[in-house]
Amino acid sequence: MFKKKQQTHFINSQQKDPNLATITQANQPIACPPQIDANDFISYQLCEFVEQTEAFFNIVKAECSSAAACDKMQAGLRNSYYLWDTDSKQNVKASCYCEKVLVWTTQQLQNEQLFAETENLPKDFLKQVRKIYQRVFRVWAHIYVNHYANLIKQGCDVLFQQALMQLIEFCLKYQLLEQEDLDPVKSVLK
Numbered sequence: 035m036f037k038k039k040q041q042t043h044f045i046n047s048q049q050k051d052p053n054l055a056t057i058t059q060a061n062q063p064i065a066c067p068p069q070i071d072a073n074d075f076i077s078y079q080l081c082e083f084v085e086q087t088e089a090f091f092n093i094v095k096a097e098c099s100s101a102a103a104c105d106k107m108q109a110g111l112r113n114s115y116y117l118w119d120t121d122s123k124q125n126v127k128a129s130c131y132c133e134k135v136l137v138w139t140t141q142q143l144q145n146e147q148l149f150a151e152t153e154n155l156p157k158d159f160l161k162q163v164r165k166i167y168q169r170v171f172r173v174w175a176h177i178y179v180n181h182y183a184n185l186i187k188q189g190c191d192v193l194f195q196q197a198l199m200q201l202i203e204f205c206l207k208y209q210l211l212e213q214e215d216l217d218p219v220k221s222v223l224k
């Protein structure tokens with residue numbers, strides 16, 4: 035199941051940019067079907083969420099690349115994010131950070147040692163996957179805090195909020211995010 039979805043995801047990525055159609059087609063169930071392994075389901079859902087992340091980020095990308103408020107990767111003043119592949123805490127434009135997350139995530143999804151057959155999954159599979167969900171979620175948090183007005187203007191706010199709630203619900207159910215990861219979007223949870 036996951037393999038099939040993974041291939042579809044990459045074919046789609048190569049052939050066309052994700053757009054609103056991708057989001058509106060996404061209607062994933064949150065509960066793992068009984069015959070499916072939970073880790074496989076978490077992998078499958080990750081592909082879905084990454085497609086949605088790309089699609090929503092593309093909607094706000096132009097604004098994100100030019101807005102002064104996006105000179106740093108933040109989701110509110112209390113939540114600053116730094117690149118993970120440098121030793122120092124260097125500020126990076128939010129658009130660069132988000133794009134880097136998407137590229138890195140695609141590389142992770144192509145890692146056949148991490149997303150192996152169910153019986154061959156690495157021992158630290160969940161630890162690695164949590165890190166991917168955490169970084170992907172930062173893109174959502176940034177969009178929510180910095181670009182919500184833009185989403186409203188483009189008529190995508192309801193869709194975004196629904197998708198965000200679905201992502202949060204899923205991540206809480208499978209313990210993929212910590213409470214502090216959710217801090218920037220607390221208001222959507224009320």
Ligand SMILES: [Zn+2]
Pocket residue numbers: 097098099101103104128129176180181
């Ligand atoms: Zn931005």
